[in-house]
Amino acid sequence: MSTTATYDEIREAAQARLDKNMKIKTLIIDRLGLEVSPEVVSDNQPLFGRGLEMDSLDSLEIVVMVNNEFGVSVNDDDIEAFGSINALVDFVEAHED
Amino acid sequence: MTAMLSKxxxxxxxxxxxxxxxxxKKMLPHxxxxLMxxxxxxxxxxxxxxxxxxxxVNEPFFAGHYPDHSIMPGVMIVESMAQLVAVIYVAEMLESPVEQPAGDVSEQVGYLGAIKSVKFNKLVVPGDQLVLSAQLGPRLGGLRSVTVKATVDGQTAASGSLIVTTGRAG
Structure with missing residues (x-):
């Protein structure tokens, strides 16, 4: 495998991850009716509290969205998935078929 | 535990x-x-x-909604659908083969947490029969998502999704 090919592969994987983060941000914003643009939501911004200011009702909305869009179940034990956009995407990628 | 109500x-x-x-009436506190x-x-x-x-026509809300034009308030249709959800929830406790704690199961009925994107497609008037349906979805903590629908003569009168609490905490 050439160095260039590896570099391209890494770039491709990084872009795919950015795309997925953006998709999740857009889905969350649409689902919760947030008045914010996905571009201004950072990947490590907390979803609760001073981040996106989500509450427990919103977190269930995200559980439903993740289940519908990715076929991934989120349970009470998976609270780390709500840490940030990155944490949620990590969780989805780890549990997707 | 209350005895199984139906076979x-x-x-x-x-x-x-x-x-x-x-x-x-043994399952709901309403x-x-x-009682809807x-x-x-x-x-x-x-x-x-x-x-x-x-x-x-004897429903009390028709006295004021409206005096010369009787239509069932949309929120009362939502209430009917939410009470079906409560029946499905309490049925899980009543019909469970596992022994449940003693007490009145109707006290376990929770609250509405959210009414999400409910559409009302048809006026509901005296003489109509609402056929309600509910499907419970994912849960997280003390909350559960449900999709609900009400039809009259096969036509959708209202549909949408709700979030309910699975108990009375907070």
Whole structure:
């Protein structure tokens, strides 16, 4: 495998991850009716509290969205998935078929 | 634990249950004028079910909604659908083979947490029979998502999704 090919592969994987983060941000914003643009939501911004200011009702909305869009179940034990956009995407990628 | 209120309907697939209005009064804390479901059937405890609410001209809300134009308030249709959800939820406790703590199961009925994107497609008037259906979805903590629908003569009167609390904490 050439160095260039590896570099391209890494770039491709990084872009795919950015795309997925953006998709999740857009889905969350649409689902919760947030008045914010996905571009201004950072990947490590907390979803609760001073981040996106989500509450427990919103977190269930995200559980439903993740289940519908990715076929991934989120349970009470998976609270780390709500840490940030990155944490949620990590969780989805780890549990997707 | 309250004794099982009804025998399972004999069908293939998961066991389903039917509940009369007398059964429902043992399952829900609601009473007149806020008991908004007359019968439940095809109930798969904790999962889904159907119900009936017959709308009479004697419903107290028609006195003011409106005096010369009787239409059932949309929020009361939502209440009917939410009470079906409560029946499905309580049925899970009643029909469970696992011994439940003693006490009145109707005290376990929770609250509405959110009314999401409910559409009202048809006016509901005295004489209509609402056929309610509910499907319980994912849960997280003490919250559960449900999709609900109400039809009259096969036409959708209201549909959408709700979030309910699975108990009375907070």
């Amino acid at each position: 399972p309907d004999t069908k293939t697939g998961p066991a389903t249950f039917s509940y009369s209005s007398d059964d429902i 009473r007149w004028p806020m 479901i007359d019968r439940a059937y095809d109930v798969i405890p904790g999962e889904s079910g159907k119900g009936v609410k017959s709308v009479s």
